[in-house]
Amino acid sequence: MxxxxxxxxxxxxxxxxxxxxxxxxxxxxxxxxxxxxxxxxxxxxxxxxxxxQTEQNHNLEEVLDRKLIQAAIPALEKGEAVNAEFPIINTDRSAGTMLSNEISKVYKDQGLPQPMNVKFNGSAGQSFGAFLAKGVKFEVEGDANDYWGKGLSGGTLVLYPDAKSSIVAEDNIVVGNVCFYGATSGESYIRGMAGERFCVRNSGAKVVVEGVGDHGCEYMTGGVAVILGSTGRNFAAGMSGGVAYVWDKAGDFETKLNPELVDLDPIEQEDRELLLDMLTKHVKFTGSEVAQSFLDNFEASIASLVKVMPRDYKAVLLKRKAEAEQAQTEEVEAV
Incomplete structure (x- = not known):
């Protein structure tokens, strides 16, 4: 120097x-x-x-999370249930992240002992619900930007179009790109379509959506993705874990699949039970007509459903199942 x-x-x-x-x-x-x-x-x-050389002021004292934290005081201090409602605009970014930090200070990784339900109306900004803690449910009536549910950590996210809107949800993108990037746990129900790289690096969240763009479930390592509609190209590229279900009504899904690491497997009884549970919740939380149609014609719908399963992940699950059965057999014989 x-x-x-x-x-x-x-x-x-x-x-x-x-x-x-x-x-x-x-x-x-x-x-x-x-x-x-x-x-x-x-x-x-x-x-x-x-x-x-000049200290920047990001106006963090004025962000939406300050209001969320204030509303959460009964939950943070007394472990009580909370219900609240707020308007939201697209400059309200990372809504819920600071709240989840405060929850983690009190309850560590256990999340809230009683539910905190928050309804938002409007257009959510980027990274809505990022790292959202267990026990918190965020519901948005409107639309949302990129990185919805990034790092989701046990919370629940719900999205559906404004009731006054004339759009057909399943034919329109209501949430942006890269949803659930790095999500580890939690659930989400989206009435409408998502953009590209849906569930990229998802490692534990269980989610429902009504169509996705290119590169869906890219590098996914865990969790469940239920897609009640079409996908873009290069689906499941680098997917090493988790499972995806795609309602292939057009019969062209195989042309969009990246088959390098995955297989298309038959639907089994445990898949049916999982789908019934998730789609029932989807209808309950969002009023989805697509999910209701699937449930009303369950057997016919299942016939056109495709299960995407990573080969190595499947091998690990089969090995674990065999070991558990062997241990159970040995236990019975010992008795």
Whole structure:
């Protein structure tokens, strides 16, 4: 640093004129690479700093979560049930994250002992319900942006269009891309379609939606995704765990599937029970006409349902099942 004329790291920030571009690289990928736009120095205005010298105010005291935390005081201090309702707009981002932090301070990973139910009306911003704690149920009447349910940690998320809206939910995208990224547990019921990369890296959440875009269930490692509608291309790419059910009414799902790591398996009795439970909740929470139609014609609907199962995950489950049965047999014989 001294040789370059700097006393501190802060003095070095932005001084790209001190960088030398190597001229001995012959690799075809790099030899014609022009770095001058990257190294160009934009002269700073006199009132601007080259590095962060001014403390920023993100107005965190005014975010929606402050109101949520205030509403949750009976739950946080006395373990009581809470019901509340708030309007929401798309600049209300990460709603519920600060609330879940406060819950974790009191109840650790156990979540609330009594339910906290919050109804929102409007258009939810990015990362709605991120890391939402167990015991909290968020219901949105309206629509939502990207990263819905990111890191979901036991909470429940519900979404359906505004009752005054004329849109047909199952034909319209009501929530954005990358829903349930890294979710570990919890449930969600979405009346309408989602964007791309639905359930990417989901590792434990159980969710229902009525159609998704490209790359659905990408790198999914656990949980359950029930898709009552069409999917985009490259479905299940890198999917190593969990299970997905797709209502393939058009009969073209195999053309959209990435089969590298998954198989299409038959629907078994335990699948039927799981689907019956989840779709009944979907109807209860969202009023979904699509789910109601499925339930009203259950046998015919099941016939066109596709079960997507990762091969290695299936092998692990079968091994565990065999070991459990063997242990049970040995226990009976011992008696």
């Amino acid at each position: 001294a040789e370059l004329g700097f006393r501190t790291i802060d003095e070095m920030v932005g001084q790209s004129q001190k960088l030398k571009i190597r001229d001995d690289i012959a690799h075809w990928k790099y030899k014609n690479l022009d770095l001058s736009p990257v190294l160009h120095i934009q002269p700073a205005r006199e009132e601007d700093g080259v590095y962060n």
